[in-house]
Amino acid sequence: MSTEISKLGEFGLIRHLTQDIKTKNAETGRGVGDDCAVLNYGGDKDILVTTDMLMEGIHFDLTYMPLKHLGYKSAMVNFSDIYAMGGMPKQITVSIALSKRFGIEELDEFYAGLRLACDAHNVDIVGGDTTTSMTGFAISITCIGEVEKGKAIYRNGAKETDLICVSGDLGAAYMGLQLLEREKTVYYQQLAEAQKMEGEAKTRAMKNLETAQPDFQGKEYLLERQMRPEARRDIIERLQKAGVRPTAMIDISDGLSSELMHICSQSNAGCRIYEERIPLDYQTAVMAEELNLNVSTCALNGGEDYELLFTVPITDNEKMEQMKDVKVIGYITKPDLGMALITRDGNEFELKAQGWNPVEI
């Protein structure tokens, strides 16, 4: 009998698979355990490598995700990991496996999105693999980037009194997903009802469904955040221009709580963040209200924001307060103070990282 992988959880599984990996080559600066591996092949640059695998039915749903957006997003999530090390993405390899239901036009759509993302971030497609899948669509992208030698920003450099900063706003991509899932459910309910009808009523209902478009007015931003995330190259450039070097950095893919936990545990530190300082968009708040969800919980655990979370020395406070689209949300403490959220009414709650959604193994 074999042991269910879900028993280990995401972080347990990663630990299990990587705990006794020892690197053998001088060229391997840093292996597993950060947003990217860092390689030193000589010269005045270090090389960053990151990879992501996206599976149909797990990471994306083609009933509402257009292939062009999927291509764009697949590239973007990898660029985001390079930026999270303070580096610049340069090349990607793209491997895809597709079932026979895909034609050349669909493949072209996917590649169009991929190229759009690459052009916007000055990245070259340098290789890959295209093959068949028995069932769903699988995407694996590896991104290679560069950073000045010795200047990669890790998760483990946060120090007591450092300020915790976050770019953009949080929770919107998660809300976009809820919105899309809700409309999908509504559509299938209406379809089931139409199929139960007879004669002309059925014909009319089916025709209506064919042309029906869900009403996303006033929620465009949520959809955009879910379907067309933007990796924050601009923030890296802004930090460089301002002469600010983060002490630790990570991108927010699993949710603010989870990423904060990575920084704190790897830096052997604690933290205090303020609920009222978590950046939220108006549409996110409205949608949370509509769905009867706590908007802060969504921002803390939603994930897929692809914003940057980083810490800077307290002496950079003024620069950070002036930096466009960046917000200071708290500070780093001694490790024994743990990780806490200070709520709007002044209470302190322990922050818990959720890691993977239960469906993810």
Next chain:
Amino acid sequence: MSTEISKLGEFGLIRHLTQDIKTKNAETGRGVGDDCAVLNYGGDKDILVTTDMLMEGIHFDLTYMPLKHLGYKSAMVNFSDIYAMGGMPKQITVSIALSKRFGIEELDEFYAGLRLACDAHNVDIVGGDTTTSMTGFAISITCIGEVEKGKAIYRNGAKETDLICVSGDLGAAYMGLQLLEREKTVYYQQLAEAQKMEGEAKTRAMKNLETAQPDFQGKEYLLERQMRPEARRDIIERLQKAGVRPTAMIDISDGLSSELMHICSQSNAGCRIYEERIPLDYQTAVMAEELNLNVSTCALNGGEDYELLFTVPITDNEKMEQMKDVKVIGYITKPDLGMALITRDGNEFELKAQGWNPVEI
């Protein structure tokens, strides 16, 4: 209506997807079109990158492929692409997607094979992604390697009169696959017959099947070549020691014909190879006889050999004749002479590359 991808064929598809890709970064030496991309990040090394995706039911069959062997082979096929550029593999990232039927023990088996391959070739596992799949097992590995600056060996350097060399022997991996497929068919036939039986006869037949082991005696080499291929690091080292620099090189994954075609078309050349010089193992020949197949056809089109095919200047003839486990099988000609096989009885046949098996899109 969308256009079936199979209409383009493998080479047509790759051309379609890559034809208008222009690289933008100075660090991108060579993008798509060879065994690896070649990147120049400064320093005295060039960086090689290759990636492969393996899908259950397409590239491997878990009914007879043990997970440890699968891990080993998945790594090896990537190393082989690095050697095919004259480089040395240094790091891999490993992404896998698995369905719930896999437990931790199975994952450990896969990783054990992966590590065995990495230890044997001095490669570090530096990252990856582990996620869930709705159905089958998907593996995507990216390998990074190095080669002295400007010394990568491409497919396009073969010149008229160059000798065509191949390492090891060909066709055995393909024969191993045929053998495994045959035994699988036999097993399922016996199972179906047993299930039709009744009472004690059925119990006995089922029990027999449980403990039955296919008889692979005298065919071990074929199985090993299929399940445990070895990337030819030794050949790269031998060439360096002998001071031989191939003018063109590729690894044999799709079959000798197909790889020869890549070298000839990219080098704008033709070739003549001699049937009697194609290296074959005794077991390959016996198995071909058993299956009523032409053994030369198997060696030309079988694939999965992971041997090296390369060309050297004719002045290196003596060195090549003395090199262990390497055979000169023919020579490069002017392009207008085309690609031909000289059969044992002295006839000339045009060589045709098959590329992908039809099932592969």
